[in-house]
Amino acid sequence: MDSEFSDGEGFGIEVILSGAKDEKAPCCPHGPALLFEKLCRGEQQGRRFYACSACRDRKDCSFFQWEDEKVSQARLLAREKENQSKQPPFSHQEYCSRFREFVSLPLDQRRFCQECQLLLHPKEWSEHATHRALSDDITVARLRRPSLLLCPLENKKSNAQYLFADRSCHFLLDLLASLGFNKVLCVGTPRLHELIKIRNQETGREVLTSLLLDIDFRYAQFYSEEEFCHYNMFNHHFFNRERAEAVFNAFLHEEGHEKVVLVTDPPFGGLVKPLAHSFSQVSDTWKTLQSPGSGSQEMPMVWIFPYFFESRILECFPSFSMLDYQVDYDNHPLYKHGKTGRKQSPVRLFTNLCPLNIVLPGDEGYRLCSICERYVSSGNRHCPICNACTSKDGRAWRHCTQCNKCVKPSWLHCPVCDHCALPDHPCGRGPTGCFTCSSLRHKRRACPHSNKRRENRGQAAGRRPGANLSKQPASRVKGKKGKPPSHASKARKVT
Ligand SMILES: C[S@@+](CC[C@H](N)C(=O)[O-])C[C@H]1O[C@@H](n2cnc3c(N)ncnc32)[C@H](O)[C@@H]1O
Ligand SMILES: [Zn+2]
Ligand SMILES: [Zn+2]
Numbered sequence: 001m002d003s004e005f006s007d008g009e010g011f012g013i014e015v016i017l018s019g020a021k022d023e024k025a026p027c028c029p030h031g032p033a034l035l036f037e038k039l040c041r042g043e044q045q046g047r048r049f050y051a052c053s054a055c056r057d058r059k060d061c062s063f064f065q066w067e068d069e070k071v072s073q074a075r076l077l078a079r080e081k082e083n084q085s086k087q088p089p090f091s092h093q094e095y096c097s098r099f100r101e102f103v104s105l106p107l108d109q110r111r112f113c114q115e116c117q118l119l120l121h122p123k124e125w126s127e128h129a130t131h132r133a134l135s136d137d138i139t140v141a142r143l144r145r146p147s148l149l150l151c152p153l154e155n156k157k158s159n160a161q162y163l164f165a166d167r168s169c170h171f172l173l174d175l176l177a178s179l180g181f182n183k184v185l186c187v188g189t190p191r192l193h194e195l196i197k198i199r200n201q202e203t204g205r206e207v208l209t210s211l212l213l214d215i216d217f218r219y220a221q222f223y224s225e226e227e228f229c230h231y232n233m234f235n236h237h238f239f240n241r242e243r244a245e246a247v248f249n250a251f252l253h254e255e256g257h258e259k260v261v262l263v264t265d266p267p268f269g270g271l272v273k274p275l276a277h278s279f280s281q282v283s284d285t286w287k288t289l290q291s292p293g294s295g296s297q298e299m300p301m302v303w304i305f306p307y308f309f310e311s312r313i314l315e316c317f318p319s320f321s322m323l324d325y326q327v328d329y330d331n332h333p334l335y336k337h338g339k340t341g342r343k344q345s346p347v348r349l350f351t352n353l354c355p356l357n358i359v360l361p362g363d364e365g366y367r368l369c370s371i372c373e374r375y376v377s378s379g380n381r382h383c384p385i386c387n388a389c390t391s392k393d394g395r396a397w398r399h400c401t402q403c404n405k406c407v408k409p410s411w412l413h414c415p416v417c418d419h420c421a422l423p424d425h426p427c428g429r430g431p432t433g434c435f436t437c438s439s440l441r442h443k444r445r446a447c448p449h450s451n452k453r454r455e456n457r458g459q460a461a462g463r464r465p466g467a468n469l470s471k472q473p474a475s476r477v478k479g480k481k482g483k484p485p486s487h488a489s490k491a492r493k494v495t
């Protein structure tokens, strides 16, 4: 099925990305909006509109504007005012001086408002008198673990703040250190950033340095401007542009033996192509800061994402490979190791680092496949016909001679559909073919009948069937003519 389209109901949405920054893009509180195109089956020309890059749900950000819409001066002003009102209550510098003051307070005067998620000063207590507050033992040690103090923003349709379990976080950190990296650009990985700083504290020397880029500005309360930038990874937008970009560039610059790596764990519903576009921009900046003749092609990156996005990530980054390591989370009901959660997390590492160098923990059952030259999970068997360790989900897959590939153990070969599927699959529906002309031979992107094939096709970002505006797993997008498509989303079923 063509990943660029929603649906089955004659309606699809695609995100349009160009190589250069879209200077015309209007801004919502989350920075420049993304340009989408709404397409109806059989129509060659869709209608384009701008919508929020960061939020999947219009309840979180209702920004919407048709591309060709004339916006009055009054509306522009109102929008500007609204955007301002949604910015953090303090500047980063103010947060830093508040923090310094806070740690100079005696323990019994330290309070954290749980409703405002704010470290309070005694003079502010009265304003928060009716709010729930934490007041016992806000020690320096606790302030070093903001991810435990702050309440995770679990809203699936925007932040999806799922925090690494210790096991996975320590594994990542050990791995990066063993590979010789000493600078980690943490994009949406606050817990990894926190652990790096704690380790430095414990060892008494800066083994690794870290810069956190995250949209969750609550972290500005705990970190200096050199340690945290308020950032949107769907449009590569720094909120405090000049200052943050200077910090970012300085961090990417490698002096002497320094080696920098990007580690990112975006919200799982996030559209792959805008994310890849942002990470490519990070890599491009890194390249421009390399000393001449260093010969590096792409910045070293580790992108943490569910395995079912493999083909889409590889389409954007052909040099990447997916590793078998299963990433676990503390506060995710499904992706948690242990009794209550799903044992097998679907979240994996995608990387342009050499898989053979990434030694996965033997005590968790991972072992080296010398033919594939990578570490694989215990259930992953080397298929002699595919000549690869083919399992993606950790279970032993079996080879289907009719499909000529390995498939999930729960799938059976269906003679009607002529491919393997779950026993209760919607049988006989077959592939949907080209969205524009219905041909089964090609997808819309290659349609010879389309008179407006995209210039930036390589960049045009896709939407899964039924996906929402900026995030992808199965949800229905419907919209009446002339009306903005509505937002909704539903978790992907893993079989
Ligand atoms: C799945 S969580 C990853 C957290 C990571 N597992 C950890 O423990 O450090 C996603 C992270 O991305 C951040 N995030 C969500 N949307 C973002 C955006 N548009 N731009 C930047 N960061 C974003 C969230 O605040 C959260 O920290
Ligand atoms: Zn927005
Ligand atoms: Zn409060």
Ligand SMILES: [Zn+2]
Pocket: 369, 370, 371, 372, 373, 381, 382, 383, 387, 388, 389
């Ligand atoms: Zn193998």
Ligand SMILES: [Zn+2]
Pocket: 383, 384, 385, 386, 387, 390, 398, 399, 400, 404, 405, 406
């Ligand atoms: Zn096979």
Ligand SMILES: [Zn+2]
Pocket: 400, 401, 402, 403, 404, 407, 412, 413, 414, 418, 419, 420
């Ligand atoms: Zn089959």
Ligand SMILES: [Zn+2]
Pocket: 414, 415, 416, 417, 418, 421, 425, 426, 427, 428
């Ligand atoms: Zn069938």
